Each structure stands twice: as structure tokens, then as C-alpha cells.
Amino acid sequence: MKIIDKPRSLPSIHQILRDINLTPLIREYGILIVTQCVQTVLSKIRKKIILKNTITYDELVKQIKNEILGVMESSLKPVINLTGTVLHTNLGRAQLPETAIQAMVDVARGASSLEYDLENGKRGDRHRHSEELICRLTGAQAAVVVNNNAAAVLLTLNSLAKRKEVLVSRGELIEIGGAFRMPDIMSQAGCKLVEVGTTNRTHSEDFDTAISTKTALLMKVHTSNFEIKGFTKNVSELKLSNIAHNHNLRLVTDLGSGTLIDLETYGLPHETTVNEALKAGSDIVTFSTDKLLGGPQAGIIAGRSDLIEKIKKNPMMRAVRPDKMSLAALDAVLKLYLNPDQLAEELPTIRLLSRDLLELEDLAKSLVSNVQGHCTEFKVVAAPTHSQVGSGALPTDRLKSYAIKITKAKQKQSSKSLDKLAKAFRALPVPIIGRISDNALWFDVRCLENIEGFKENLKGLVIS
Numbered sequence: 315m316k317i318i319d320k321p322r323s324l325p326s327i328h329q330i331l332r333d334i335n336l337t338p339l340i341r342e343y344g345i346l347i348v349t350q351c352v353q354t355v356l357s358k359i360r361k362k363i364i365l366k367n368t369i370t371y372d373e374l375v376k377q378i379k380n381e382i383l384g385v386m387e388s389s390l391k392p393v394i395n396l397t398g399t400v401l402h403t404n405l406g407r408a409q410l411p412e413t414a415i416q417a418m419v420d421v422a423r424g425a426s427s428l429e430y431d432l433e434n435g436k437r438g439d440r441h442r443h444s445e446e447l448i449c450r451l452t453g454a455q456a457a458v459v460v461n462n463n464a465a466a467v468l469l470t471l472n473s474l475a476k477r478k479e480v481l482v483s484r485g486e487l488i489e490i491g492g493a494f495r496m497p498d499i500m501s502q503a504g505c506k507l508v509e510v511g512t513t514n515r516t517h518s519e520d521f522d523t524a525i526s527t528k529t530a531l532l533m534k535v536h537t538s539n540f541e542i543k544g545f546t547k548n549v550s551e552l553k554l555s556n557i558a559h560n561h562n563l564r565l566v567t568d569l570g571s572g573t574l575i576d577l578e579t580y581g582l583p584h585e586t587t588v589n590e591a592l593k594a595g596s597d598i599v600t601f602s603t604d605k606l607l608g609g610p611q612a613g614i615i616a617g618r619s620d621l622i623e624k625i626k627k628n629p630m631m632r633a634v635r636p637d638k639m640s641l642a643a644l645d646a647v648l649k650l651y652l653n654p655d656q657l658a659e660e661l662p663t664i665r666l667l668s669r670d671l672l673e674l675e676d677l678a679k680s681l682v683s684n685v686q687g688h689c690t691e692f693k694v695v696a697a698p699t700h701s702q703v704g705s706g707a708l709p710t711d712r713l714k715s716y717a718i719k720i721t722k723a724k725q726k727q728s729s730k731s732l733d734k735l736a737k738a739f740r741a742l743p744v745p746i747i748g749r750i751s752d753n754a755l756w757f758d759v760r761c762l763e764n765i766e767g768f769k770e771n772l773k774g775l776v777i778s
Contacts, residue, residue, distance in 0.1 A: 316371040321360050325371070327352050335375050339382050351381040393745040394768065398715060398758030400666050401704035405747065407604040407611070409662035409761075411650060414609065414643040421642045428638045441626065443641050447648040451574050452588040454599070454616035458626055459644065464499060465634035466600035466613030467568050471503035473625040474564060474598070478530030483516040483548060484509045486535035496535060496568075505530070518549050521557050531564040532557065534596070536571075536586060551586075555595025564597040564621065572601025572614065574651055580658060580668040582713075588616060597621060606703070608663030609647035610640045666761050667703065671714050677759045678716040681768070685718055685757075688775045692735065693723045701760045718757040738777045746771070 318324055330336065330352050331345070340348050355378045359369055393405060401407045410418075421428075431438035441458050448457035460466050471480060480500060487496050487509065500507045508529070511520040521532060532554050549557075551567055558565040573585045585606065591599045598617035603609040615625055625631070636644075650660050658664045678696035686694040697719040700712035722731055732755050739746040739755075744767075748757040762768060 317368055318359075318371060318374065319363065319368040321363050324356060324360060324363070325374075327356070330356075330375070330378065333375055336378065339379065343382060343386055347385065348382055351385060352378055355381050391745070393747050394771070395761045396717075396746060396748045396757035396759065398699060398701040398717070398749060398756065398760065399704035400701060400761060401605050401663065403704065407704075408608045409666070410610060410643055411608070411647065411660050411662060413650070413660070414646040417642040417646040418610075418639040421638045426638055426642075428641070440635065440638075440641065444645050444648060447645065447652075448614060448616055451648060451651050452599075452616050453592050454588075456619035456622035457614055457616040458622055458631075459603075459636050459641065460613045460615065460631075460634040461636050461640070462604075462611055463568070463570065463572070463600055463602040463613035466615045467496075468499055468503050469625055469628055469630055469634055470566055470598055470600055470615055471500060471505050472630060473628045474566070474621060475530035476504040478505060479508045479526065479528045480505045480531055480533050481508045481510050481521055481524050481529060482533045482535060483511050483520075485511065485513050485516060485548065486533075516548055518553050518557060521549065521554065525557075525561050525563070529561070529563060531566055531597075534565065534567040534591075536567070536569050551591055551594035551596055555597075558597075559595065565595060566598045566600070567591045567596040569599055569601040571605045571607075572603065573606040575654065575657070577606070577667075579654075580664060582667055588614075592617065598625075603644055603647070606663065607647065608661045610643040612636050612640050612644055667713065669760055671716070674716040674759055677762065677765070678718055681718055681759070681765075684769055684772065685720070688772050689720060689735065689777070691723060691727070691777070692731075693721045695719050695721075697756075699756060699758055701758055713760070715758050715760045717759060720755040720757075721753060735777060738775055741776070742771055743774050744771045 327349060331340070331349065336348060355374070359374060359377070362369070395402055395405045397405070399405075420426075427438065428443075429438050429440045430436075444459055445457050448454065448459075460469060482496070482500075487507075497507050506528070508524055510516055510524050534549075534551055534554055551565070555565045569586060569588060569591060571585060573587050574589070576584065576587065578584050588599050588601060596617065598615060598621055600613060600615050601607070603612040603614060615622065647661070650657055653660075658668055675696065675698075682694050682696050686692075695718075697717055699715050699717040699719075701715040702712050720732070720735065728734075732750055732753070736748060736750060736755055739748065746757065746768075748755055750756070
């Protein structure tokens with residue numbers, strides 16, 4: 315076994331590229347990327363040898379192979395979400411139904427009628443594909459789809475209130491994930507924010523008093539990731555719409571989560587629907603499609619046709635328009651809402667949020683022995699827990715659930731043993747993501763549906 319202990323003993327790039335062990339990788343990935351990886355590894359090894367380290371030739375080739383595979387492996391990969399957060403922003407939010415996935419595949423495979431009118435044989439409008447369905451489901455006069463809800467809010471404010479004042483209750487000036495703040499969005503939209511009322515209490519007369527000749531619209535923002543409790547008061551859409559219309563102004567409502575149905579039908583807490591906001595007098599409603607709606611990432615602006623037409627003409631529309639695959643998936647998801655009786659079965663978001671507690675308990679208990687067999691140094695049990703909706707939807711409401719709970723079997727085990735175990739689960743062929751709390755690693759089974767796949771995946775668990 316050849317030992318390499320001096321920089322001059324390192325083989326040349328040309329010699330390594332002739333190694334038979336690298337031939338399949340060169341054939342699969344190409345000579346360019348393999349050469350770059352050889353250069354990278356040789357540079358690292360040279361520095362280590364200078365510091366009196368040694369390496370065998372076989373180890374060198376192995377490191378090169380690992381470098382190539384690491385570079386070619388995608389960092390965006392499927393994972394198993396057992397965190398207990400159904401709409402986990404970091405894990406991609408809503409799971410798409412099979413019909414939406416197939417719709418994306420169909421338009422991705424070749425040309426499509428994205429902006430082509432098949433009847434007239436002329437250029438068409440990409441925004442027409444989902445508008446009729448959105449209007450049918452929400453009661454809006456018109457609608458337009460953009461690439462997310464932040465874009466929907468930005469575009470709406472820039473179109474309807476540029477260089478004018480927008481009145482918002484101080485208690486609704488939210489910050490969403492990633493430090494995106496409503497005041498910052500308003501500033502980028504070219505509006506002047508006017509805070510109304512106090513953090514915990516805002517009255518109708520506060521809006522009446524704040525309205526001036528510079529006011530363009532009133533805005534209602536549904537707090538998407540917190541709730542103020544106690545001595546509180548806010549102004550409803552209905553009252554705000556009356557105030558706005560009495561002053562010949564518009565009311566814009568940002569719903570955030572954007573549910574199209576009464577969630578109480580599925581045993582879930584009530585969330586204001588788009589239809590309810592429009593019926594209450596909102597002129598424009600903006601909302602996400604990858605949260606409670608259960609679709610791909612996009613944002614929808616729905617409401618009065620004259621205002622939607624003005625928004626469509628904004629030059630920024632081209633920068634925030636959705637792509638063909640998002641539109642195809644959204645269309646497929648919206649069609650599921652036309653048959654409410656099948657919605658819980660067909661739409662993963664509703665199905666996962668409304669799973670029966672006894673079913674979850676049975677599932678967790680059935681997997682204990684299997685997980686225990688791969689985690690012999692730990693104690694594994696089934697235990698009650700609570701799931702949450704996630705992505706800011708229903709922030710204070712938690713759902714009863716069941717989990718696989720893993721704890722240290724012995725007191726003398728390292729305090730970092732659970733962290734190492736969680737890392738081992740994340741290193742599986744299909745990473746399993748749980749959460750650590752109360753000195754335990756929890757795997758909430760609410761989002762686990764492929765049971766056999768989960769068991770097979772566990773065979774790759776390596777605990778160091």
C-alpha cells in the first residue's frame with residue numbers, strides 16, 4: 315500500500331485521471347467536474363502533508379470519489395417531516411396532491427399554451443388560466459396570480475397607493491419569517507405607513523381620525539404568527555370597509571394563510587376565508603397558496619375587477635409573475651375544491667391536519683419496536699404530543715397528536731447524544747427531521763404516510 319508522506323510524492327492530476335476507479339465517474343459526470351474535484355482534493359491533501367500528515371493512495375482516490383459525489387449531489391432533496399409542523403416553511407410548506415404533480419410534469423415536458431390563445435391562434439394571457447376558478451371559489455370579480463403573497467401585497471400597494479398613505483392598526487404591523495416586515499414592504503411599495511391605534515387596542519374612531527386627503531386606502535392584516543390576548547380590541551373587515559367606503563377609499567385585506575373553506579368542517583379552528591373577507595367589504599384580498607390552501611408557492615390577489623385590472627398593468631407584474639409549472643399545479647389544486655366531499659382525501663394539507671388521533675396513536679405504537687431496534691442505546695416509546703399548522707397559520711392553536719419519543723437510556727450518556735442521534739437521522743438516504751425538546755428527540759407521526767418506506771429507510775441509520 316503506497317504511503318504518501320511528501321508533497322512531491324503526490325501523483326499528478328493526469329495520473330489520477332487514468333485510475334480505473336475514476337473511469338465510471340468520468341463517464342457519468344464528465345472530465346471537467348472530475349478534474350476540478352481532483353484539484354480540490356490534492357490541494358487539501360498537500361496542506362495536510364506539509365503539516366506532517368500522511369495518506370495512502372487508495373485513501374486519496376476514495377476522497378476524490380467522495381468529493382465528486384458530494385459536488386454532484388443536490389442539496390435540495392426530499393425529507394420526511396416528523397417535526398409536528400405540517401406546513402413547515404423550512405421544509406417546503408404544503409405537500410402537493412398527485413394531480414398537481416402530474417399537471418406540472420405535463421407542462422414541463424414540452425411546449426404549453428402558457429401565453430397562447432388556442433382559439434384565436436394569437437398571443438394569450440398567462441393570468442387567465444386560474445382566474446375563473448379563483449373567482450368561482452371566492453366570489454371575487456377578478457383575480458391575478460403572482461409568485462408569492464409578499465409579492466401580492468407589494469404589487470397591490472404599489473398599484474393602488476404609491477406616494478399615498480396607507481392606514482394600518484399598530485397591532486397588525488407583523489414580521490413574517492426571514493425578517494420580512496410589513497412596514498418594510500410598504501416602504502418598498504412607495505407608500506407612507508400611518509399607524510393607527512395602539513398595539514393592543516384599535517377603535518373605529520382611530521381610523522376616522524387618521525384619514526386625510528393623502529390617504530389612499532385602509533389595510534387589514536391578519537396576524538399570521540402571533541396573537542395578542544387580554545385587554546384587546548380590533549376593527550373588523552366589515553367596520554373597516556364601511557369606514558373606507560364612507561370616505562371613498564378602498565380596503566385591502568392581507569389574509570396571509572388564505573383558506574378557501576371553513577376549517578371547522580374538518581374539526582380544525584376557524585380561520586377567516588377569502589370569501590368571508592370579500593363579503594365583509596374588502597375591495598382586494600391577498601393570500602398565499604402554499605399554506606392552508608395546500609398548493610404550490612404563489613400569491614393571489616382577488617377582488618374588484620377595476621382594481622385587479624390596474625394591478626395587472628403595473629410594470630412590476632412581469633417581475634413577480636408565476637411560471638408555467640406553478641400555474642399548472644395551482645389549477646389542479648383549485649379544481650379539488652370544486653368537490654368538497656373528496657377534499658380531505660385528495661388534498662394532503664387537509665388530510666394531514668385532520669388525521670384521527672387514535673390512528674396516530676396506533677401508528678406511533680406500531681413503529682416503536684422498529685425504531686428501538688435501530689437505536690439500542692436509547693429508550694424509545696410512543697407518547698402524546700401536539701402538532702401545529704405552521705407557516706404562521708392558526709399560530710396559537712395546537713392539534714393533539716402522537717409521536718415516537720426517544721430519550722437517553724442511561725444518565726451517564728453524553729448530553730449531546732440526542733443531538734448526535736438527530737444528526738444520524740438527518741444523514742439517512744431520505745433524511746428524517748424531528749425536533750428535540752424536554753430532553754427527548756420527538757418524531758411526530760402526523761405527516762408520516764409511507765410506513766414501509768420509513769422502515770426501509772431506517773436500515774441506513776448509522777449512529778456513531
